[in-house]
Amino acid sequence: QVQLEESGGGLVQEGGSLRLSCAASGRAFSSYIMAWFRQAPGKEREFVAAIDWIDLSTHYTDSVKGRFTISRDNAKNTVYLQMNSLKLEDTAVYYCAAPTRPYGSWSTSASHYGSWGQGTQVTVSS
Numbered sequence: 001q002v003q004l005e006e007s008g009g010g011l012v013q014e015g016g017s018l019r020l021s022c023a024a025s026g027r028a029f030s031s032y033i034m035a036w037f038r039q040a041p042g043k044e045r046e047f048v049a050a051i052d053w054i055d056l057s058t059h060y061t062d063s064v065k066g067r068f069t070i071s072r073d074n075a076k077n078t079v080y081l082q083m084n085s086l087k088l089e090d091t092a093v094y095y096c097a098a099p100t101r102p103y104g105s106w107s108t109s110a111s112h113y114g115s116w117g118q119g120t121q122v123t124v125s126s
Contacts, residue, residue, distance in 0.1 A: 006022045
């Protein structure tokens with residue numbers, strides 16, 4: 001199981017950009033699906049993006065397609081979320097997630113992931 005720690009959140013104006021980072025510790029990072037979720041006040045945690053461990057294919061929720069990019073650097077045990085053209089509705093706490101075991105498949109369901117970071121706040125202002 002990996003331990004995860006996010007960084008890079010903050011306050012940004014509408015239309016701006018932020019890059020979130022998630023540093024992982026533990027073995028076999030390169031063999032884990034990695035994902036980003038977010039949770040806005042009063043709402044359920046929702047899937048944002050995932051990156052596969054086999055072919056580095058990426059998957060996004062519709063609302064962020066074309067604006068957000070997930071990537072990973074296995075040499076640094078880090079996954080990133082580049083967020084461009086930010087909107088007010090992107091305001092949330094963003095969480096990095098990984099399944100409990102490596103070599104798995106991706107999912108949009110939070111229950112599929114057993115390792116979570118503490119979250120980093122992203123606030124988009126008008």
